[in-house]
Amino acid sequence: MGAATIDVAGIGNAIVDVIAHADEAFLSAEGFAKGAMTLIDAAGADALYGRMGPGIESSGGSAGNTMAGIASLGGTGAYIGKVRDDGLGHVFRHDITAIGVKFHTPPASAGPGTARCLILVTADGQRTMCTYLGACVDLGPEDIDPEVIGAAQITYLEGYLFDPPRAQEAFRKAAGIAHAAGRQVALSLSDPFCVGRHRDEFRELVAGEVDILFANEAEICSLYETDDFDQAAAAVRRHVKIAALTRSAAGSVILADGATHDIAAAPVARVVDTTGAGDLYAAGVLFGLTRGLALPTCGAIGSLCAAEIISHVGARPEAALDKLVASAGLV
């Protein structure tokens, strides 16, 4: 294999977020599971938008947010995802390109519009998401550029990609190309309900194809159908080289080579909106790995990136993460 010319290639659902404040009563009335992601159709998205409060629009998508983080950290990144050739698709392409990520996946020229995620943020900063997948259903293996995947040190896949019908094929194709090129494959489990919808496929993938796994407590417990975090952690350790498991305000643990690294959360004056916390933690850890940093340092960078993103509304960094990390003396 040649030298990698891309640090991380991310594959995910290309989504524009619509973020609004909401109260707990609204979530209950709508019947949404707080903190989770619910899939909705176009009509459901229009109806919910009509009922929810004033919002801001910001490019999102889990892997998209992670790639924006990689770029802000100073890494080279490429993104693969499907938008429609419409207004929101133009916004998504602008934002990810403007931060320095290569994004060459052709847009769909017919079919559903660019995906939207309606995000309801409660006073505690917690976000509850309703996603209309739109054009994401058109992502398929034909969108996986072997040159991009082959050139990337790490290929990063978001678990949400298991929801649209043909993305799993794209997912497996990308993992195959990455490993054939001697590269690493990282996966984020994304959401406990998403894990529940596709548990068998995720377990198979984690056991066979994943080198680096990202999950929060609920997701890793869902994967192994246990209520016991330590048991889930012990299980995942057998299957992947590195598992980075996040525990919200309690920080995270990184498991690798039989060792357990406890990572503290970085302090935040006020948690405004947790949207993107996991995505940006992953960005920090992945960036550290591509720079060959020690795992505790990778974790600390992840914590710092997560702290930046939860201190404001929206899941794309507002501050230059490379400067933040340098100020903290982490690189």
Add this chain to the structure above:
Amino acid sequence: MGAATIDVAGIGNAIVDVIAHADEAFLSAEGFAKGAMTLIDAAGADALYGRMGPGIESSGGSAGNTMAGIASLGGTGAYIGKVRDDGLGHVFRHDITAIGVKFHTPPASAGPGTARCLILVTADGQRTMCTYLGACVDLGPEDIDPEVIGAAQITYLEGYLFDPPRAQEAFRKAAGIAHAAGRQVALSLSDPFCVGRHRDEFRELVAGEVDILFANEAEICSLYETDDFDQAAAAVRRHVKIAALTRSAAGSVILADGATHDIAAAPVARVVDTTGAGDLYAAGVLFGLTRGLALPTCGAIGSLCAAEIISHVGARPEAALDKLVASAGLV
């Protein structure tokens, strides 16, 4: 005249903001006057969007922001402005309606798209704006609903409305209806360059039609073509009942009935984005006036609203302003 059933009716350019961080070098290279508003055409907007960084989209427009503030403070508001029946127009309508403002102006079904303001925010929090007026050029006197204006205690007009060709007529029609109904007319001067483009018309309006005037130092000095703030203040005092003149971090002064009230700025931990500071200051003062509060209290509410808006990205309130004002013991 009957009792007013609306606190404030706002008339303005209906605009969706695209807000991005930028450095001073970018502003210089583009040739923009820092802190000001430059008008650009559709092609210019597309080209600038292509060069600027990743953004967030948020409903804006000076009077639109003020009306969102009035609603968040617990006031009843109506808004008149022109969007196109397109995606951004839908976003604008959703956001202002969702916060509780009546907005019944029919959208344009042909012609240019909904207006966009590309806002470049520098590290000091200062914003520089480039506006593509789009569908705003279609606002005319036929859009002024006499019932709305006649029912509003205060009709609030943004000076930016002097840029699109037929809005001045709408402006004058609204002022005429308001005064015939025994109501008050408020005007914001909006921008020093906008004042420069329409100085004679603004002076005539201030002398003849305006009861309450909002302006910052640069705007009021531009209106009277002087470098001396005290001289400009003395001039405006002769023409309007109330003049609220803002001085950024130095707070504001409210001139009325021969008296001068010095209003302190409210403290802000970090100035993130000054977009909307003047608009939300106006919201606070206008809300106080509709509640019959003393001018120093009106000014303090304005300062508090401005402090909220500059502590985050975007010109629409993130916090419930009624609660903020109540916590501060101002109502």
